[in-house]
Amino acid sequence: MLRHPWMLPTWALLGSLSAGCGASHSHVTWTEPPPRQEAIVERPPAAPAEPPAPSAVADPKAFAARYPNPALCEAAARRVQAESRDEGWAALKACIENTPFTQLNALLGRAWAEDLRVRPEGAALIARVVAQRGGSVTGELQTLQDRRIPIFSLSSAMDRPDTYKGRYVLLRARVADQRSEGERPTVWLVEQTLTSVETNAPVGYSERSDMLSSYSGDLDGQTQLSGPGRIGGTVTSRQREERTVTRKHYDNISDETGREALGRLPHADPFLENRRDYVILARFDGMRVTSGGTDGDEEAPRIPVLTIVSYYPPHPLVVY
Structure with a gap:
């Protein structure tokens, strides 16, 4: 078995060198092992980062304009809330601020109770709805x-x-x-x-009628001052009648x-x-x-x- 020189003791190495003239030469070639080739692994190109999903209420006015009345807008905000609580709250604010929102019972319902409790603008939204309901x-x-x-x-x-x-x-x-x-x-x-x-x-219906009556003639009689005599003249009477239909307001x-x-x-x-x-x-x-x-x-x-x-x-x- 061939042993590498760095593995032989010093005396053995010197002995082999001194016996060299009459013996055949044995050549030991020290060669460095070839560099290890690392396998090249081709990695697939990184997938591009997905853009963030667009907000459902990126444009609050546009969100509120999709619905013909505030009740439908609030129902849509609850559907958005099922996906994201923050997005749902933003949708509700869009309904209140951009429609004639008067649904106070819906605002105070179970769906929004937690948001009204923890969000600082909850009280201001309640005040706004009270004002839109007439301010009683x-x-x-x-x-x-x-x-x-x-x-x-x-x-x-x-x-x-x-x-x-x-x-x-x-x-x-x-x-x-x-x-x-x-x-x-x-x-x-x-x-x-x-x-x-x-x-x-x-409320738009009325009647009006005027009546004029006139009477004339002579009256015979006697007074204490003038004695017997005759009094003549005319008596006129006027009568007006009105009818109007009204409604309590x-x-x-x-x-x-x-x-x-x-x-x-x-x-x-x-x-x-x-x-x-x-x-x-x-x-x-x-x-x-x-x-x-x-x-x-x-x-x-x-x-x-x-x-x-x-x-x-x-x-x-x-x-x-």
Whole structure:
């Protein structure tokens, strides 16, 4: 067996070299093994990355325009929600913001209950729907309370300011005045409520008739002053008759509740106009003593202070 030189002991290697003249030469060729050829594996070209699936509500207005009424739009948003909760919420917002959405019970239903609880814009969407339903805040707040939605009335907050401080309040109010208090504008709000006034409105059918009667003649008689004599003359009578078909009509009148508040804005808003009603969602910040009183005086008049979160003009027609 041939052994490589680097495997022989030193003395053996020297012995083989010294015996060399008379012996036949044995040539040992040290050759390096050929370089190992690595197999070349052809890898298939990487598949191009798939583009992200287009959003179902990439264009909110276009999404809402697909459906002839808000109820169908909300049903479509629930179908989108089954695929993606975020996409479903975006679809619902598109329905509320781009259609005359008045389906408050659908918004407060089981499908959207979790989103309303965890998403910060949920309260503002509720306020918007209340405004689109006509802004009858008193009745709508009762519906919210029945569903355990934490949005409360201004009167409740004023009665127990420590309990409701930091919570949402919803009110219908008229902007009486706006002033700047430091860098933040302050709005003077006068709370309003809706009352219904009944009137009789004609519906297009009426009758009218006039009658004129005239009588003339002489009258014989005797008076104490002039004695016997004759009196002549004419008697005329006029009669008018009218007939009109009417129908009862009810008008919604905004009336003051007697409660006022100061609303703070982060910056001046040109779209919040004086002498107009708005449905306002605000955070209740507590009560403040009005001018002329001191904080230690329990009898001093106080006014609630609110931070306005959002506001919406109420629709003139009320949905019941």
